[in-house]
Amino acid sequence: MGWTEYAAAFAAFFLTHALPIRPPLRPWLVARLGPQGFGLAYSALSLAVLAWLIGAAGRAPFVPLWPWASWQLHVPLAAMLPVCLILAMAIGRPNPFSFGGARNEAFDPARPGVVRLTRHPLLLALAIWATAHVVPNGDLAHVLLFGTFAVFAVLGGRLVDRRKRREMGADWARLDAARKAAPLPPPPRSWPAFGLRLALGAELYFGLLWLHPWLFGVSPLP
Template identity: 70%
Template sequence: MGWFEFALAYVVFFLSHSLPVRPPLRPRLQARLGASGFTLAYSALSLAVLSWLIGAAGRAPHVVLWDWAPWQVHVPLTVMGPVCLILALSIGRPNPFSFGGARNDQFDPARPGIVRLSRHPLLAELTLWASAHVVPNGDLAHVILFGTFAAFALLGGRLIDRRKRRQMGPEWQRMRDLVAHAPPLSASPSVGTLLRLAAGIALYGALLWAHPFLFGVSPLP
């Protein structure tokens, strides 16, 4: 199917990311699934469509922009460790500044966790993931794929900030200032945080194992 499948997968990906979070639809889905259920379902749908999109990029006509070199493999191999930790520390946690948060009314700006480092940890994760994968994938389809994701994530943070400031009013700036003065790391991380870190490490190992089966390419040198 070549470029047609790639274009179709791209359209489905962006529709699956934009329609569920629209004001008319999101409250209905959250009422039916709950906030955590909505986040998990949204994440599962995103991963499924993303897998299809990446596969479609691999089946698109191969137009080389730069040659592959062995050192390029080490870029995503190194970056994906922090990406998995960011995902584990942010998914389903309170975060009134961005999307993907759960139980936002329980957010404590004095103990913001990963939000201390980024108001949009999931977008930071997406930026790192996409940017790292551009390096060893120097063909046109993959450069379009990962380059668009990186640009989308960088722009998305600004758009979300603008929307959240309108929604929260002066509270947005007040909470942002409190978060900025919170310690970046807790001297005594909770059991939940340690479990999330362990889950992030396990996720990294699982991705290394599953990558050849999911995407047809080994991530190892």
Template identity: 60%
Template sequence: MGWTGFAVVFAAFFLTHSIPVRPAVKSRLVSVIGLRGFGVAYSLLSVGMLALLIRSAGQAPYLQLWPQMEWHRHAAHLGMLAVCLILALGVARPNPFSFGGARNDSFDPDRPGIVGWTRHPILLALALWAGVHLLPNGDLAHVILFGVLGGFALAGRRLIDRRKRRVLGASQWAALDADRKAAPWVHAPRSWPVLALRLLTGVAAFAALLLAHPHVIGVSAW
């Protein structure tokens, strides 16, 4: 695959992420397959396109910017464990500040969980994922890939903040954010079994990614 093919896949990746969530398109899709069906379909599409994009970066012309060192891989493993734990703690939990939240009306700013650390745990995980993958992938195509995706995740925080301020109202958003920041960083969870299950899920996801990496991405994570 040449640079043109890589650029085409990159463009397709962003199109498939942006078009389905446009209000008019999303409402039409939801009316056909339902909100849950849309969420599942969009998630599968996102993961599939991401895997295709990573494969295309591996097939692009190789131009080394820095060599891979052994500690790069160890740092990537530790970083990915953190990514999986952040996702396990942040997905499908009350979070009125970002996307991916569930039961947002039950959000307790005095016990915000991981939302007390960051308003956007999923975007933080994406930025960290991109950052740790830059270390062992020092060729131009992968630097472009992970650099753009990491920058996209960081820039997305401000976009979502503006959107949520409009939805909630500036005063309510500011009050919730102030209460979130004032809460203890470490506090007792609502449910210890649920917390344990989320942490175990994160570790299991990390192990699954290590095993699936050569089959999905085409390169061993080891």
């Protein structure tokens, strides 16, 4: 049953991420839930299925691929801080290149924030998170889980770019060129807001360290 549940959770994960954003289902859902309602419902469903998938990976038969060592825990410990900071800088910010942007009409390519580094900061965070968690989870189920997420994040950016180019037309290339021309590091639009987001990212990091044993049954600390 372990592999059966794992396969079912994987199928549910991809179906719930692919179907709601495809026409005609997405316009139908947005018309009934509203843009914000659709975003909240889609996020809640994604998190629920992700929690099921992670739990199913832990219940799958254990097939070791490499031996565990305490040093491996330092890889996700180091990687998760930039992941949390990227999330704090990206969530709720204008980003016309992504499906997750908010108030995209307010996007300023001269002050693109974290979008100066990548058009898809949330996918970058997912890729770092997944790749780092492969190292201390050297069994077949978890390597498939985190490895799939890493590939999904890399390929997902290309798919989003293709769709956004089609939707935005010439505006996509114009905004992307202006984004790349912004200085590095990108200047914040507001220093107080920037400091608040840094603090929230650090709080998220330490909160995950504290909650990890209760959420996933394993301490992230060596």
